Structure formats: C-alpha cells, structure tokens
Amino acid sequence: MMKVHVYLKAENLQPGASGGGGGGWFSASKKAPNTFVDVSAVTGVGSVLGIKRRRLCVTEVVTQTSSPEWTTIPMIDFKPRSEQRIAIDIFQKLTKPSKNIPIIVEHKESHEKGYHGKEHRGTATDFKDAQHVTGVVVSVDEVLSSPNATIVQETNTGGKVYVHMEISSDPDDQSQFVFQLRGVNFPKRKPTDFFQFEILCKYTGQTEEQLYLVYRSPKEKANTPDPLWEMEYIPVATLCNQDLNRDLLLRLVSVDGTGRRALLGFVPTNIHALEAAVSHHTDVSRGFTLVDKNGNDANVGQVVVLRADVQTPMRLDPSPSSLMLTQAS
Secondary structure, eight states, X not given: OEEEEEEEEEESOOOOOOSTTSSOSSOTTOOOOOEEEEEEEEOSXXXXXXXXXXXXXXXXXXXXXXXXXXXXXXEEEEOTTXXXXXXXXXXXXXXXXXXXXXXXXXXXHHHHTTOTTSEEESSOOOOTTEEEEEEEEEEHHHHHHSTTSEEEEEOTTSSEEEEEXXXXXXXXXXXXXXXXXXXXXXXXXXXXXXXXXXXXXXXXOSSOEEEEEEEEOOOEESSSSSOBOOOEEEEHHHHHTTOTTSOEEEEEEEEOTTSOEEEEEEEEEOHHHHHHHHTSSSHHHHEEEEEOTTSSEEEEEEEEEEEEEEEOGGGOOSOHHHHHHHHHO
C-alpha cells in the first residue's frame, strides 16, 4: 500500500446552474466565487452524481477568484492497479468569509450526523450555505502514469480542473519546516488591505513544469511597510515531499477587503537556500528581492528570513537556542 499526495487547482470556472436553486453559482453582483472542494473516494458505480463516495477531506475556502488554488493536500492510501478513483466536487460558499482568518469548511453537524468518512450517494448534502459548482472523477492509476502525473479535465459547466498526484517519499515523516518572514519597504496599500505570502512547489514532468500551491500564510494588515508574520510550522511532506532541494516559489500578494487578490512579486528559492539566509547577520544579507514574472526587480521591497529550519517532532521548539540549552543541561 502506498501513500499519495493530491494537489488541486482550477482555472476559469464558469457560471452554471449546477446544484440546487437553479440560479447558477455567481451571485447577482457577478463577483468572483468563494470555492472549496469535497474530495471523496469512489466506492461504487453509477453516474457522476450518483456514484457512492466516502469523504476523504474538505479543503479551505479560496475567496474571490474563478481560478482557485487550494493548499489542502490530502494524502490517500493507494494500491497500484486497483482501479481506484476519487471524486473532486467543487462548491461555492454562499456566506461571506472572514477577512482575517482562513476558513476551513469542517462542519460540526457533518460529524454529528455521521457523514464524515461514511459512504453516501451523490454530492455532499451536509454543507450549509454552499452550492455545488461542478465535479470530476479521476483514476489514481491514470493520473500517476500520465507524463506529468497530472490530469486536466474540462468541466461540464466550463473551465478546467487540474489534479496532480505524487507518491509520498516517506509517509511516516513528521518533520516540520519552521519559518518566519518580515517584509521590508512594501508598497503602500489601503487601510483595509492585507499582505499575504504563498509557497508553490515545482514539479518537473516529462513534457512540462507545473507549479502547485502548497502553503498560504495568515494575512497581515497592510498598515505598515514592514509587516511581520508569526512563526509558522509547515509539514515538510506538504511543502516539498521531503526533497529539501526542490524548487519553490515564494509569492507575495495583497488582499483587499473583499478577498480579491493581487500579485506583487516572487522569490525563487528552496528550503536549503532559506536556511542559508538565516546564517547571515544583517537584514540586507538575509533579504530576498521580490521580482516580477520576467525576473526583474518588481520594486515592491524585500522579504527577510528571520527563521528557517527543519525540525523533527523531538526537536519542535520555539527557538534553536532552546534546544542547545536543553542539551547543555
């Protein structure tokens, strides 16, 4: 039995009349949707909406975009040549999300009613204030054997869904990447705006390279040009599938009061490069200049790496110095 990571994103989702209500899934104001995904194992035969499913996970809500990238990366059990299939159902969240914290759609009622991990027929029925947008069903064998370990499916309502899979290098590894950033001389934004950074990992297939979003930071208010993020603990398995030299892209975005996002700049890097930056003694040498898509200075300031190290569960501590003190004693 293998463990497989599943990466999900969509592109140019179109308004449609899928799900109940008959009014399509764009609001009357035509704002971009707030979407999440229900990932299920297919456990029986039938039509796309009539197949039996066992829920595996529900992703976070991604706001105000018709091309969402989800950072929830389920790890599924997989037996080769087993004809295993998974269903990817995309929903629109109809209530307005919080501006300050990421929303994980994990409804208490679904657990009380026994939906989570149980078989059900058709799309999920236990989501409140959500409407089904579209869905696809993919074969795990087919995705893994494709040239780029990725399948792109056009949906029945328009747009595309990307499903990428990777066999886990070490399913039992519980290592965490401990990471903290500070911005320097970021551009002035509206008082209601936020700064946020994202990490994407690069997958090099047989015919092309793809970037998949694997982490999205909490939002920091854009009322200062030098925002400071709290320390984050990110699973190494999620971040780079245990390959510390794997190419990563650090992406800075601004988020307005409605949740709409705007790209500010990138930093190409990897875990070893981030760790090396911390060894320097000044902000200038610890900093990375943000660049645009052509590799030129984006003129939006720098990100300074305050903390970057990989720790095993035995070493998870608030600071590297605390470990040395413990060992010395």
